[in-house]
Amino acid sequence: xxxxxxxxxxxxxxxxxxxxxxxxxxxxxxxxxxxxxxxxxxxxxxxxxxxxxxxxxxxxxxxxxxxxxxxxxxxxxxxxxxxxxxxxxxxxxxxxxxxxxxxxxxxxxxxxxxxxxxxxxxxxxxxxxxxxxxxxxxxxxxxxxxxxxxxxxxxxxxxxxxxxxxxxxxxxxxxxxxxxxxxxxxxxxxxxxxxxxxxxxxxxxxxxxxxxxxxxxxxxxxxxxxxxxxxxxxxxxxxxxxxxxxxxxxxxxxxxxxxxxxxxxxxxxxxxxxxxxxxxxxxxxxxxxxxxxxxxxxxxxxxxxxxxxxxxxxxxxxxxxxxxxxxxxxxxxxxxxxxxxxxxxxxxxxxxxxxxxxxxxxxxxxxxxxxxxxxxxxxxxxxxxxxxxxxxxxxxxxxxxxxxxxxxxxxxxxxxxxxxxxxxxxxxxxxxxxxxxxxxxxxxxxxxxxxxxxxxxxxxxxxxxxxxxxxxxxxxxxxxxxxxxxxxxxxxxxxxxxxxxxxxxxxxxxxxxxxxxxxxxxxxxxxxxxxxxxxxxxxx
Amino acid sequence: xxxxxxxxxxxxxxxxxxxxxxxxxxxxxxxxxxxxxxxxxxxxxxxxxxxxxxxxxxxxxxxxxxxxxxxxxxxxxxxxxxxxxxxxxxxxxxxxxxxxxxxxxxxxxxxxxxxxxxxxxxxxxxxxxxxxxxxxxxxxxxxxxxxxxxxxxxxxxxxxxxxxxxxxxxxxxxxxxxxxxxxxxxxxxxxxxxxxxxxxxxxxxxxxxxxxxxxxxxxxxxxxxxxxxxxxxxxxxx
Numbered sequence: 184x185x186x187x188x189x190x191x192x193x194x195x196x197x198x199x200x201x202x203x204x205x206x207x208x209x210x211x212x213x214x215x216x217x218x219x220x221x222x223x224x225x226x227x228x229x230x231x232x233x234x235x236x237x238x239x240x241x242x243x244x245x246x247x248x249x250x251x252x253x254x255x256x257x258x259x260x261x262x263x264x265x266x267x268x269x270x271x272x273x274x275x276x277x278x279x280x281x282x283x284x285x286x287x288x289x290x291x292x293x294x295x296x297x298x299x300x301x302x303x304x305x306x307x308x309x310x311x312x313x314x315x316x317x318x319x320x321x322x323x324x325x326x327x328x329x330x331x332x333x334x335x336x337x338x339x340x341x342x343x344x345x346x347x348x349x350x351x352x353x354x355x356x357x358x359x360x361x362x363x364x365x366x367x368x369x370x371x372x373x374x375x376x377x378x379x380x381x382x383x384x385x386x387x388x389x390x391x392x393x394x395x396x397x398x399x400x401x402x403x404x405x406x407x408x409x410x411x412x413x414x415x416x417x418x419x420x421x422x423x424x425x426x427x428x429x430x431x432x433x434x435x436x437x438x439x440x441x442x443x444x445x446x447x448x449x450x451x452x453x454x455x456x457x458x459x460x461x462x463x464x465x466x467x468x469x470x471x472x473x474x475x476x477x478x479x480x481x482x483x484x485x486x487x488x489x490x491x492x493x494x495x496x497x498x499x500x501x502x503x504x505x506x507x508x509x510x511x512x513x514x515x516x517x518x519x520x521x522x523x524x525x526x527x528x529x530x531x532x533x534x535x536x537x538x539x540x541x542x543x544x545x546x547x548x549x550x551x552x553x554x555x556x557x558x559x560x561x562x563x564x565x566x567x568x569x570x571x572x573x574x575x576x577x578x579x580x581x582x583x584x585x586x587x588x589x590x591x592x593x594x595x596x597x598x599x600x601x602x603x604x605x606x607x608x609x610x611x612x613x614x615x616x617x618x619x620x621x622x623x624x625x626x627x628x629x630x631x632x633x634x635x636x637x638x639x640x641x642x643x644x645x646x647x648x649x650x651x652x653x654x655x656x657x658x659x660x661x662x663x664x665x666x667x668x669x670x671x672x673x674x675x676x677x678x679x680x681x682x683x684x685x686x687x688x689x690x691x692x693x694x695x696x697x698x699x700x701x702x703x704x705x706x707x708x709x710x711x712x713x714x715x716x717x718x719x720x721x722x723x
Numbered sequence: 724x725x726x727x728x729x730x731x732x733x734x735x736x737x738x739x740x741x742x743x744x745x746x747x748x749x750x751x752x753x754x755x756x757x758x759x760x761x762x763x764x765x766x767x768x769x770x771x772x773x774x775x776x777x778x779x780x781x782x783x784x785x786x787x788x789x790x791x792x793x794x795x796x797x798x799x800x801x802x803x804x805x806x807x808x809x810x811x812x813x814x815x816x817x818x819x820x821x822x823x824x825x826x827x828x829x830x831x832x833x834x835x836x837x838x839x840x841x842x843x844x845x846x847x848x849x850x851x852x853x854x855x856x857x858x859x860x861x862x863x864x865x866x867x868x869x870x871x872x873x874x875x876x877x878x879x880x881x882x883x884x885x886x887x888x889x890x891x892x893x894x895x896x897x898x899x900x901x902x903x904x905x906x907x908x909x910x911x912x913x914x915x916x917x918x919x920x921x922x923x924x925x926x927x928x929x930x931x932x933x934x935x936x937x938x939x940x941x942x943x944x945x946x947x948x949x950x951x952x953x954x955x956x957x958x959x960x961x
Contacts, residue, residue, distance in 0.1 A: 465895065482892060487768040487788050639873060639892070639899030641769045646814035649897045650848045670847060677810050680783055681771045 184442045184449055186328050189319060192441075196320035201239040203279060205229075206256045206308060207267075209242035210249075210394045211426050212387075218253035220269035225255070228273035238279060244395020246308035248295060249387075250547025255286070256308065263289035294564040295546045300527070300553045302535045303511040307395035312430050315437035318398040324443055326517035330406050331451045334517075339410035340366050343513065345521035347533030352378055352469075352506030353580060353609040354685075355532075355598040361503060364493040365411040368501035373413035375404055376478070376497065376504040379420040379427070380462045380469035383581025384632060386612035388537040389507040391549055393420065393427035396511070397434035401457060403510030405448065406517060408455040411503050416455065419474050421462040431459055466636035470684050471496075471504045473638065484640045485684035506610070508537060528554030532597035532608075542578075542614035543569045552596070559592040562615055572617040576700070580609025582629045582636075583689030585696025586622060605696045607689070622701040623708060627655040629693035637686060644687030647678040651694065658708050668705055672698060731797045738791045745773055745786040748799060755799050756808060756837055758872070760787045761924055763951035764879035770872075771811055772837065775799045783807075805841065812838050813846040818897070820852060820869035821927070828928030829938040834872060835927075855900065860910035863917055863933055868900050870929040877901060877921035877930055884950055889915045901929075923947060 207213075207222040226240040246254045251265035255275055264275055264286040271285040278284035301307075310317040318324070330339055344359025365373060377400060381389040393400060404416045420428050435457055438444040446454045460478050467473045468483040475497050477483040496502025512534060516524045525533050532554040538561065541547055545567030552561060562574055576586040585606035587594065594600050598608050616625065634648040654671045657663050675691035675698075682688045698705060725740045731748050738747035743766075748755050758770035768785035775786045778796040786799070798804070815821075815834060823829045859865035875892060878901065882888040889912050893902035904912030921930045923942045931940055945961070952958045 467895075484892075487785060489789075635896060637896040639894070639896045640767070640875075642771055642811050642814055642872075645873070645896055645899065646818040649851065650814065650817065653849065674810070674848075677807055681774055681807050681811070683768060683771070 186325075186332075186449075189324060189328060189449075192316055193320040193322070196316040200320070201237050202259075203234075203238045204258045205238060205240045205275070206243040206246075206258065207240060208244070208246050208252060208254045208308065210245040210391060211424075212245065212249040213252035213254060214426070216252045216266075217269060218267075221253045221255065221267050221272045224269045224272040225276060228276035231273075232276055232280060234276065234279065238276065241311050242313070243309060244307040244312045245304075245391040245549060247299075247304070247391075247549040247551075248289070248546065249549060251289065254289075256291075258309070261291050263291045265289040293546075294560075295548070295550065295567070298556070298560065298565050299551050300535050301551050302515050302524075302527075303392060303399070303508055303537060304395070304549070304551045305515070306399065307391065310396065312395050312397055313433055315398060315434065315441065315443075318396070322518070323398055323514075324402055326514040327402050327405055327443065328449055330409055330517055331449055331453055336366060336410045336412060339406060339517070342521045343410070343516060346512075346516045346524040347521075347528070347531075348509065348512055348516065348524065349532065349598060350506060351508035351512070351536065351610070353583065353607060355608060358505065358509055361493060361505070362407065362410055364491075365413075365501050365503040368494060370501050372415075372498075372500045373411055374497045374500055374502045375408045375411065375413045375416040376471075376474065376492075376502060377404055377416065377418040377507055377510055378469065378471065378474060378504055379418055379424070379507045380474060381424075381507070381610060382421065382466040382469050382636075383583075383610055383612040384629075385541045385614050386539045386581055386610055388539055388549060388611040390424050390427055392507050392511050392537070393424065394430055397427075397431045398438065399511045399514060400431075400507055401434055401438055401444065403505075403513035404457060405444065405455045406513050407503055407505065407510060409453055411501075413503065414454045414456070416457040417460050417478055417497070418457060419460045419462060419468070419478060421468075422464060428459060428461060435459070465638070466632075467638045467684070467686050470686060472684065474504070475502065484638050485686070487683060508611070529595060529597045531599055536596070536608065536611060538611045538613045540566050540613050540615070543572065543574075543617040543620070544615040545570050554597045555595045557593050557595055558587065561596065561613070562592060566615065569615065569617045572619070574615060575618050575620055576616045576622065576625075578606075578614040578616065578625065578693070579612065580607040580689075580692070581612040582632045583607060583685065583692055584609045584612075585692045586616070586625065586700060587696075588700040591700075605692065605699055607692070621659075622697040622704045623655065623659055626694045626697045627652065627659060630655055630690070633686065633690035637690075641681075641683035641687060643678045643681045644683065644690065647674060647682075647687070648690055650674060651678065651691065655694070658705065661708055661710055663709050665709060668698075668709065727791045727793045729791055729793070729795045729797060732799055740791070742791050743787055744775060744784075744789050744791055744797055747791050748786065748797075753799060755786050756840060757787060758833060758837060758926060759874040759876065761876045761879065761947070763947045764876070764883050764924075767875060767879075770874060772808055774804060774807065776801055776804065808837075809841040809843050812841050812843045813848055815872050816843070816846045817848040817850050818853070819871065820850075820855070825937055826870060826928040827931045827935045827937060827940040828870070831938070831940055831942070832928060833926035851897075853897075858903065858909050859933065860908040861915070861917070861933075862910065864909070864919065864922055864930060865933055866901065866903070866909065866930050868929065870927045871901055872927060872929070873899055873901070874926060875901075876924040876926065880920045880924040880947060884947060885916060885918050885920050887914045887916055887918075890921065920947060 274285040348358040492502040773786040774783040855868040
């Protein structure tokens, strides 16, 4: 297949598409709210009303406003319906020929949508993730073609470097530098791994990308493979994401059929195949060295770095490992150019970031915003604030991140600003907490998570998280002393400094950040009699 | 092969390229405490006892896996490191059921020795008193998981020197434990050759010879090194 054939597939697809497209979300969130029945009833109504010549119902990926699903959106008028029930669904089709639609009509001009900037999610909610033709029709795989025929691998690497893209899994390592390292490593066999082992509580950005636009990730992987000189890629997805796995499988099959994956891609000398590996439910397998062990069929335990995977990774070969969202940026950077991408965001954080906005907030869901937007804009304008209350804190970065107090909401959301105040960008979980939330309980929740997800290999993480959890338990039960608070902090620093992998190193962050910004909440839990360090029953 | 020069605790040291900081320090007569490290088997850097400070590097690095590089300045015994090491030992004592006075390894236990070395007279963390299993089904040996510190030396000697791979780690976090075979009683694991290397490797009294009682555990640690040397360097005499 060459470029003209690719364009022809796109044109044919565009011609086939009806003038009115009714998009019904079929992602996991909306499916759980019965969106498949909604979609069926919509399609039946189109048949019954004889509108098949100009109306089609398309199952699409996530539209983002997950708290108000199932969502139905109609193009080209851009009408949005929220919380659509299967019973009310036919009235939406009826409304297309003069009737009245019963479901609640959403406001697509609401800041929740209007303030977004969609790069990774540009096609989601518009294309059917199960049909490669729809992806091709919106310009898909043209970047890959361009890369294979117009650019050298070194040019691709330098384009990604110039774009300023940084790892979206949380660490924020410069993507171009990682690519350059793998590209420059000697060796015939190299690998590309896509890390889809998203596990932070409250985070579902990668799931949504994989479910809604799997080809975008595949295209990014193949480009990465070409750039670093790898011919084999693995997508590591957690088993808890069955729909993402199913759609990825379908996407890989379809791409193979068109000669976009496999041998001699686009009839060039470049080969690249992609396999899926399914995680068995351990959070720590999102850590890159543990993930590699898991792909190799071993117990998913982290191993010390260096050597970094770029040097010695999967089966001791140089391995590029990038997060789903990072790879999903690649095709657009190639298409629009590094300068365009670098013009978005702040000085050291370029492009956009997807956040899963959850917790005590009016508008729950996924948003993609340019870096540098203030936390206040996200929480108050886009999220609509806390229903009947006030924001107390925003937790970013999941169990590795920290709690940002309401007084700091004007902070710009970028890698450096967030880590400066003791939190982190993380993979994109953003949990809003209101005044009624106990920050010590929040810290304990995350510590419980880390305690249960520690692999048990290194002592500080295995035994330290257990002790940190029980110290918090003691404090929450009003049995704690001032000495316990000091012990808590000392142990936090020890676990942070001595743990083997990122899980242990960042596990104390939720405690440290709440100790820093909400010390009064800890103090309130310490009985007054024990202020001198003695326990209540110990004093005579 | 080139030689790197570095400084460990203000002492200039020369070491061959590829050597670890631990090896370089040992050669120079500088002691770095270790626990999961065992000569002759792979390194896992799990116990964190051998963490050292390297000037200009923000992270503490495990000496057992970190290779020497030119001109690095290493500190192995700063007050911070002493404090962390003591805490590691405290955490280990609080985590399991370590009662020296009734243990086969009393007086011959690496955990006990390290506790003395780091000056741990008590643990500031409450004892967890976990309920762990004991397997004495094997005719010659027994494993008391209450005394296990999950250093995985047994897993490594069995897999890498004996080639039997009887042991592995099951579960995770605080629930992790050393499992025999496919979670079978030790005596039913056909892969076990009853070689006893795991007894020799175990730093505590977790794996022991039956018939030994309090403070009677002896190890033939030199045997492991002898086997590795015989295999790799063809040195057949002990």
